[in-house]
Amino acid sequence: MxxxxxxxxxxxxxxxxxxxxxxxxxxxxxxxxxxxxxxxxxxxxxxxxxxxxxxxxxxxxxxxxxxxxxxxxxxxxxxxxxxxxxxxxxxxxxxxxxxxxxxxxxxxxxxxxxxxxxxxxxxxxxxxxxxxxxxxxxxxxxxxxxxxxxxxxxxxxxxxxxxxxxxxxxxxxxxxxxxxxxxxxxxxxxxxxxxxxxxxxxxxxxNSATEGRLRFLGHCLANCLEVLPEYNTAIIAVKHEDLEKFDVETGDTEGIVNYALSMASIKLAAFIVARGDKVKLSLRSKGEFPANEICKKYFSGGGHRNAAGGVSSHSLEQVVQEFKLILPEYKKLLLQ
CATH class of the missing domain: 3.90.1640.10 (inorganic pyrophosphatase (n-terminal core))
Structure with a gap:
């Protein structure tokens, strides 16, 4: 040392x-x-x-x-x-x-x-x-x-x-x-x-977004956003085909999860995207909610309390379902 x-x-x-x-x-x-x-x-x-x-x-x-x-x-x-x-x-x-x-x-x-x-x-x-x-x-x-x-x-x-x-x-x-x-x-x-x-x-x-990134963002918000009011949670799930359709480049997905978190009632937001043979998760939370705990326990990841990430080898649909099944465990925290 x-x-x-x-x-x-x-x-x-x-x-x-x-x-x-x-x-x-x-x-x-x-x-x-x-x-x-x-x-x-x-x-x-x-x-x-x-x-x-x-x-x-x-x-x-x-x-x-x-x-x-x-x-x-x-x-x-x-x-x-x-x-x-x-x-x-x-x-x-x-x-x-x-x-x-x-x-x-x-x-x-x-x-x-x-x-x-x-x-x-x-x-x-x-x-x-x-x-x-x-x-x-x-x-x-x-x-x-x-x-x-x-x-x-x-x-x-x-x-x-x-x-x-x-x-x-x-x-x-x-x-x-x-x-x-x-x-x-x-x-x-x-x-x-x-x-x-x-x-x-x-x-x-x-302020350096391309037209493609803005159109992809619009697609995410219009077609991929799911709100779960019973858990104060929002999910944006993106298929690999969507990345190809909008010619998504490195950095184009950055910050999209924050749009889901920007809703007044939302305490936990997840951006879940299929990339090749892996599914990546990006979680953001408000207040004391431990986004990093979910990533560490269930998705081989970690990070900070309010900003964390994880990965899974399951399909996009499976990962979204797995994420939803975790929410009842945190319902009390999410509704505080």
């Missing part, structure tokens, strides 16, 4: 560093990864971000994105960089299974592994851990790591600030979730002061 003093000593001279995050990276995953990348290159480190898979186009403008390697597109180069790294930063995930085939490569690497994350129940694969389940985003923890642990606030430049602001904004649902504390707002203010243009970032992330 590394202590902070040993880590700071390692980072005092240029190192070969890999930064990686979970598959199908979201705004926090890429914002925290590129935020850390833009910090490290200022100190002369040979850093590369390797994403296990592709990610939404609405994140392609982030500073440093042009240097990101996607493992599924460049597995050989990715494997060589991982094997040659002295340090591997593992951001916004807590288990090697979350980076797919890269998990074995990272696990076998002799590099020091540094986990920076805010998810429950981390696996013990890391040598140094900066972890807090109360953080609203991993980007918040990257800010804390740079400013408070490494004492390098002066290196939060415009590029770092822009990336970290994006991560915090997206993972806090635009600063609406309960863990968006006054401390988070103070960090955000510091990032704006450092050069993050808040309105522009919001525009690039949320």
């Amino acid at each position: 590394l202590d902070l003093a040993a880590l700071k000593e390692l980072l005092a001279s240029p190192q070969k560093i890999v930064i990686t995050t979970h598959h199908k990276p979201d705004g926090d995953a890429m914002g925290s990864s590129l935020g850390l990348y833009n910090y490290l290159i200022q100190q002369g480190h040979h850093a590369r971000v390797i994403a296990p898979t592709d990610y939404p186009d609405f994140l392609s403008w982030l500073p440093g994105n042009e240097d990101v390697i996607i493992y599924t597109e460049q597995p050989g180069q990715s494997a060589a960089l991982i094997a040659d790294a002295a340090l591997i930063f593992c951001l916004d995930f807590n288990a090697l299974s979350r980076i797919n085939e890269m998990g074995a490569l990272v696990g076998e690497s002799k590099a020091y592994k540094i986990m920076i994350d805010h998810h429950l129940e981390p696996q013990d694969f890391d040598d140094y851990r900066h972890w807090n389940i109360n953080a609203c985003a991993t980007a918040q923890l990257i800010y804390d790591f740079i400013v408070n642990e490494l004492q390098h606030k002066e290196l939060i430049n415009k590029d770092v600030a822009t990336c970290l602001y994006t991560g915090i904004m997206t993972d806090s649902a635009s600063f609406r979730l309960p863990n968006t504390t006054s401390a988070v707002h103070r960090i955000v203010a510091e990032l704006i002061d450092a050069g993050a243009v808040n309105w522009r970032i919001h525009e690039l992330v949320y």
Whole structure:
């Protein structure tokens, strides 16, 4: 294991560093990864971000994105960089299974592994851990790591600030979730002061939909939404054929579950989609309802109390039925 003093000593001279995050990276995953990348290159480190898979186009403008390697597109180069790294930063995930085939490569690497994350129940694969389940985003923890642990606030430049602001904004649902504390707002203010243009970032992330995505969203709300008032629950179930019909791309399904949750009476919303031979679930909840508990107990997943995900090898129809059969167990909580 590394202590902070040993880590700071390692980072005092240029190192070969890999930064990686979970598959199908979201705004926090890429914002925290590129935020850390833009910090490290200022100190002369040979850093590369390797994403296990592709990610939404609405994140392609982030500073440093042009240097990101996607493992599924460049597995050989990715494997060589991982094997040659002295340090591997593992951001916004807590288990090697979350980076797919890269998990074995990272696990076998002799590099020091540094986990920076805010998810429950981390696996013990890391040598140094900066972890807090109360953080609203991993980007918040990257800010804390740079400013408070490494004492390098002066290196939060415009590029770092822009990336970290994006991560915090997206993972806090635009600063609406309960863990968006006054401390988070103070960090955000510091990032704006450092050069993050808040309105522009919001525009690039949320106002960049294609016509196809809007038509797909309309289809989901008009034809796939089922409301269960007896459980204050809403379900959007999407067939694989619908993804093909609307030419759905990576990122096009992101946030759709929140439309179901936006209804006044709804306490739990589920977006359930058939993707190839798997069915993916994305749950969102209000208040104290434990969406993560359902995903962990029944769908081989997990996450946060109000935002969680899972997966099943059953058919879409089976998964929807299984989900409905779970609801009576939580009826009291759902109707509170």
